[in-house]
Amino acid sequence: MKYEKYNTVLASANGFEYSFVSIGPRGEIHKVVQFLETSDTSIYNLAFGDLLPDGNIDDQIKNDNKDRNKILATIAAIVYEFTAKRPEKMVFFTGSTIERTRLYRMALTINLAELSQDFEILGLNLQEDSYTVERFMKGKDYSGFLVKRKLT
């Protein structure tokens, strides 16, 4: 990834939860990332949000800590870590809003050459009442994304 990253990330023993601290003009904000098995056991959902001081989690908050790219690059490194341990699994992610999904598409697009060396990157298209899957293409909107490590 082309961006600076937070260089220390904490992980739970089972490697499904990760956290790091975002540092910016709004102060220190604890971020938490979780991978959870979905109804398809070959696919894990990636989700992240803020760990609040009271222990609750907020995945809708926009805290504008001026480090968006650094956060996304750190999460990309976490995806590398998770999939290094489970290379046979796919990771699914989508934004909680259309704008966020577009942001993820842009991040994939900017880093596509590098990411494609290590991952199969797929985009999901909504067609009527189902989703088709295709190799990610630049400049195309998708409803969500799947990534899987390349093993050869």
Next chain:
Amino acid sequence: MKPKKEIKGAEAFGVKIKTDKSLDKLSGKVLFPEKLKEANKIISKIKWS
């Protein structure tokens, strides 16, 4: 047959991963239930070609 690729983790990008027991209390909990619900809804409707 192609040789197996080296599987890089976060450290390849300068990110150090430290296991921290304080995160274990989150394990087993669904921290983002709405996102998981949405993911399951989408994944259940994937038509693999």
